[in-house]
Amino acid sequence: MKRATDRICRRALASLLPILGALAACPNGAPQLVLVAHPEHVAADGSTFSVAAVAMNEDGSPGNGTVRFEADFGRFDFSEASALVELANGRATVDFGCDAREDPRCVGPRPIRASWNGASATLQVVFVEAHAPIPDAGLEEPDAGPEDAGADGDAGFDGGTVGEPSLLVETARSAIYLGIADSTTISSLLLGADGAPMAGQPLRMTTTLGRLAAQAGGAGSRELEATTDERGRAEAVLVEDGSEGSARITVEALAGLTASAEVEIAALGELSYVETLCAGEPCDILGVRGSGWNERAEAVFRLVDSRGRPAAGVVVGFRIPDSPRGLTTAPSAPTDSEGEASAALVAGDGTGAFRVAATLAPAQSPTYSDTLAVTLVRPASQGMWFGCRPLNLPVLEWGSPAQQVECTVKVLDRLNNLVPHGPRVCFADEVGIAHACVEVDPYRFGGDNSKQGSATFTFELAGFSSLSNDVEPLGPDPTQLPLARSAEPFVAEGSRVRNPRDGLATLIAWVEGGEEYFQDANGNGAYDSGELFVDQSEPFVDNDDDGTRGAFEWFVDSDSDGEWDGPNGLWDGDATVWAETRILLTGDPMLATSRLEPADFGSVTKGASRTLQAHLTDRNLNRPAAEGLALSATHTATKGAIDFRHPSILDAYGFGLERLLVDAATGSACSPSSERCVWRTLFYDWSEGVIGSLRIDGAPETDTSPPQQDLVTLRAARGSQVLLLQATGVIE
Template identity: 25%
Template sequence: MKLRFDKPIRLFSLAMILFFVVACSSGGGDSDGDSGDSGGDETTEPTISEIVVDANPDSINVLEESDVTATVYDESGSPVSGVVVGFSLDQPSLAAISRTATTGSSGVARATLTARDQQGTLTITASAQDLNSNARTVSILSGVNPETINLTATPNTLLVEGTASIRAEVLDQFGDPVPDGTSVSFVVSNTNFGSMSSDADTTINGFANASFIAANQPGTATIEVSVGNINNSVDILINQSQPASIEFSSAEPQRIALAGSGGQEYSDIKFIVVDENGNPVSGISVLMNIESGPNGGEYIDNDSTPEEIEVASDADGIATVTLRSGLTPGPVTIRATVERDGVFYRTNSSVVSIGGGVPSASRFSVSASVLNIPGLGRNGVPTEITAYMSDRYGNYNILEGTTVSFWSEPALAVDASVATVNADGLATVSARTQHPSLDMNLGGKDVAPFDWEEDLLDYMNTTYPDYMAPNPGWTGETTPRDGQVAVLAYTQGEEHFDDLNANGLYDAGETFLDTHDDPFIDYNDNGVYNVYTSLGDDPTEIFNDVNSSGTWDSVNGSWDSQKDIFVNFKLLITGEPIIAINPTTFNIPNGGSQGFTFVVADRNLNYLSAGTTISISTDGGGKIYADSVEMADNSYLPGATGSYTSHLAQIEYDAIIADDDPDDTDAPKTISLTVTVDGSYGTESLTIIGTLD
C-alpha cells in the first residue's frame, strides 16, 4: 500500500510547490498613467526631488472633468516611475479627485478631477515621500461658455520693480459679459520678469483684475490670461532708465469739432519723457489730466474719472493721450505729470480748440471785396465774394470740408459754383460782370419798382424835368433795383435755436428760427419765392430743389439740425454818370446868392462806385459853397417799405453861389458853374451859365 502511493504523492507535492513559487514571483506590470496602489514589500522606493502638477483644462464648468497630471523627477531631472502619488484639494466641497496614482515610465501619474455643482476656484496639490508639489489652480465656472477675452495693461510699459494693472473683459458667445463670479486665470509666462499679485480673480460685470509686479529685470513680460479653453495675452515692456523731465511734443490737430457734428472730434496730444542726457525713456508712467476746458463733456478717458488717465511712454519716450470733444466749444489744455523719487515733473500742452460745429443759420453772412461794381454794360469787371460762417457759439473754425454753393443773377458770373470753407470759416469765389447779350436790361432781373422807387421817379420828373425823358438823361423806365444783382450762397448747416438749458442740444419747446427748405435767388427782394404768372409780374426765381419734389418748399415747422441754410446777398452794378442840376440857369443880384441842387447817378438812378469824386466850381466870378465828395463802396438800397428820401440823399447834393464882391459897381457879368465827376468811366461834367451883378 505504501509503496503503491508514494510516487504519485511526491509528484503532486512538487507540482504544488512549483505553482506557488511562480505565482508569488509574478507581480502585476505597470504602464504610464496607471492609477491605484501597486508595489510589493520587496520593492525599494526611488528617491524623488520635485513634483509638478498640471490640470487640463484649468477652467471647467460645473459637473465637468479635468485631467490632472503629476510629473515626478529625481535629482538629475529624469522622470521617476513606480512612485505612488497622492492628490489633495484645498476645497473638496467644489470637486473630487482620484486619491492616488502611480507614475509610469514617463514619470507621470494621472488623476481625474470632477467638479461638483458649485462654481469657484480650488487648488490641487500632489505629494509623495513627504515631498509636496506646486499648487495648481482650477476654476469651476457656471456653465456659460466664455468666447472672448479683451485685455488691457495700464501702463503697458514700466520701470523695473514697477506695477501694472491687468484688466480682463470676458464676454460670452453673444458678446455679453459672463456671469459674476467667473474665474479668470493670470499667469506670467516668464517669471524672471515678474509675478502676479494673484493667480486668479473672479469677474464683476464681466471684468477681472490682477496686478503685475515687475522684477529687477528689463525686457518684455507676457501675461497669459485664460478662462476655460479661451485665452489671450498682453505684453508689458520693462525698462531700466529713470526719467529726468517731460516735455510737450505736439497736438494733432489743434482744432477739433464738437461732438456729434460730423467732423474730427479728437486730438492726439503727445509728450516726451527724457533722461538726464536728453535721451527718450520708455516705460514711464505719465499722469494726464485736463488742466482747463469749457466743461462741455470733453474727456480723455471713458471711466469714472474722464478727465484723468495714466499712460506709459513708448519706445521713443512718447506718452500719448487722446482728447475727445464735448458739446461746448472752447480751449482745452492737458497737463502731464511724472514722478521720480518723490519729485513731480509737470508740463502743459498747447491749447486745443474745440469748435468745428456745423454752420448756424443765424451766423451765416456774405460780403464782397467790391460791393458797387463799375461794370454796367461792361464785361469782366471783377470782385471777390466771400461767405462768412460760424457755429451756434460763434466759433468760425467750423466743420472741416464744409462747402458753399454760389448762384448769381444775370450780369454776374462766379468762377466756381462750389467753394470749400477754410480754417477761418471763409469760402471765397471770384466773380465778374458778364451781361447776357439776349437781355436788354443792364444789371439784374427786371423787377417791378417798390413804392419808394416810384416816388423817386416822381421827384425827378418834378425837380429835374429837363433831364428826364424825352430829354437826354434818365429814361424813367429803370429804377435803382434794376442795377442790383443777387448772389445766393447756401451750405449745409443747422437752424438757430435758443439753448435755454445750455445743454448743447435742441430740446422740444425751445425757440428756433424756421428757415425755408429750398434755397432760392430772391430777384424781387421780398424774401419769398416768386413765380411769374401773368404780364407785369416779377420773373420766376430759380431754386435748389433739395428733396427733388419739383416744387419750392417753404418752412417745415420743425427744428432742423441739418439742412441747406442760405443767404441772398446784393451787389450793385453801376454805369456811367449822368448829371442833372436845378435850376439850369441863374441871375444873382449884387450882394445876393443862388442855391442849387444837383444829382449825380447812373442810368438806374444809383450812386456811383467807390473812388468816384464829385466837385463843383465857378468860372468868371462868384464864391461857391459846396463840399467835394468821394464815393465810398456801398450796395445798400431801401427795402419794400423804404423812403425815396433815404436813397435821394445818396445821389443829390447842394451848392450855393454868392456874390464875392458885393461892394462893386460893375455891370452884371456872365459866369459859369460846372459839376465835374471823375471815376472809372473817365470824366464827365455839366456846365450851366448865368449872371452875377
C-alpha cells in the same frame, strides 16, 4: 574664444526645447508664439546675436510655416529690417545686430517683434554702449574641449542640455524708474527633464538692488521665497527703493539650478508735450460730438530718463482742468517703447479752449499741452456773410468794357467762429453768370489761416450783355420797421417804367450740412423750445427783392421734393444755410434824369453862400459807377467862388438797402425776446443819384463891384461821353 561664445549661444537656444514642451502641455485652442534672444544685453557695435521664435499650433503640435521678424532699428542677417524664416520642428532662428554709430536708436531697451499664423510676440533687448561691460548672461562659458574642436557633427543645438530640468526667468520690463514707486513683474518657469511644468517646487529669489515682493504694493526685501504653481510658474514684483543702477535678479531651484535676469533702475528725466494728432495728422482744434470732424484726438507726451533715453512702461496720468462740457480723456496711459503716452480725447457737446495736464505722480507739477479748442464746426444761418466788389458796375452801355466781380463768403458757426473744415460753397445769381461751387479755405495747423472759413469766386460781366430784371417801383411804407420806406422814384421811357431797382442783380451763396442758428439760452448745447432761432427757407434768387420766391425765380431744392419750401416755423438742425447780396448795374449819366438843384440859386449876398445838390443818374435813376468817371465844376462870375464836394468813392448803391433779421411775428428788428426770426431785404430812402454838393460863396463884404450873373457848370465825362449840368444865379 569665438567658438566658445557660439557654443554658449547654442546651449541657450537649446533651452527652447523645454519651452516647446511646456507649450505642448498647455494647449489653449489658439496658435501660440514665444520669442527669446540670447544674450538679452548686447553691445551696440553691430555685433550679432540670435533671436529665436517657438511656434505651437492650436492642438499643441509644433507649428509650421513662416515667421516674420521685424524691428524699427538695426538689421536682420546684416541687411534687412525684417526677415521671413521657415519653421523647423516649431522653431525659427535669425541673427540680428545694431550699430549705434549708424543708428542712434540702438541704445537702451528696444523691441523686436515676431508674428505667425495670427499670433504675435514682442521681446525687449537691451543695447549697451560698445565699450561698456555686458551683464553676465547667466550661462557658464564651456571649455574649448575636443567637442568644440571642429564642425564634425555640430549641426545645431548642443544636445547636452536636452533632457535636463530647466529654469527660465523673464522680466515684464527691462527698466523701472525712481521716484514714482515703479515696479515690474519677475516671472520664473521651472520645467522638468521631460519638458513638463514642475509644480510645488520652492524657489529662492534674490536681487542686488531694489526690493522683491510677493505682490504689488508689498513691502518687500532683497530676498523672497516662492513656490511654483501647477504651470511651473512663480512670480514676484521688483520695486525700486531709491537706489539707481542695475538690479540682477537670481532665481535658484532644485540643487544648484539657477537663472537670472537684469532690470535697470534709472532716474527719470523730463516729461514733455509733443503734439496733438487728429486721425494721425497734427491738429489743435476738435469738432463737437456729432460734427463729423476731428471729434477724437490724441495729446502725445514723451518721457525720457536722466540720460535722455525713452522711458518705457511708465504710467502717465491725464486730466483736463476747466474742460469744455462733455470733453473726456482716459485717466492714464503707459509710455510705449519710444517713451510716449497719449491722452485719448473725445469731444462732447461743449465748446471752448483747454489744455491737457500730464503727471507722473499726484504730487508732482503737471506738464501741459499747448492750448487746444473744441468748436462747433457746423455752418449756421445767422453768421454767414456774403459780399461782392465792386458794387456798382458800368455795364449798361453798348461798348462798355467787361467788368470783373470778386465775391467773398465767410462761413461761421453758431458762436461766430470761422468754420475750420473746408465745406463747399455754391453761388448763383439773377443774371445767370455766377453759377459755380468752390471750397471754403480750411484751418491749417501751423499755417497761414488769414483766409480760414472763407471762399472767393470771381466772375465777369460783359458790357450790355447781362441785364437784371425789370421790377415795379416800390410804394411808400410808413409802417415799415425799423425804418419807414419812402416811395421809389421812377421815370417813364416809352412803355417802360424805369426805377433804381431795375439795376439791382441778386446773388446768393449756400452751404449744405449746416444748422439754423439758435440762441442757446440755457447753455446745454442743444435747441430747446422757446429759444430764439433763425428760420430760413430753401435758397432762392430773389429777382424782385420781395423776400418770397416768385413762380420763375431760381431756387435750390435741398430736399429734392420739386417744390420751394419757405421758412417752416421749426428749428432745423440739418439745413442748407445761405446768404444773399446784390450788385448794381449802371450806365452813363443821362441829361434827362440828372440835374443841379436848385437850377436857379438866386442871389448870393456878400459874405454869404448857397449850396446846390448834384444829382447824376443813369436811365434807372441810379448813381453812375466811379470807374472812368471824371467830375469837375466851374462858374462864370469873376468874383465869388465855388467848392465842389463829392465823395471820393462812389462804389455804393446810392439808396438805403439792408438785409436784416426781423421778428417773424412783429416785423420789428430781431431781439433777445424774439422766438423766431427771418431774413428780410429792406429799402429805406432814395437819393436819386446825389453824388455831392456845390457850395457857391458870395463876394467878400468889402467888395464894391456891381453884381454879376453867374453860370455854374458841372462836367461829368466818361471816355468820349460828356454831360454838362448847369445852374444860374447872381453874385452880389
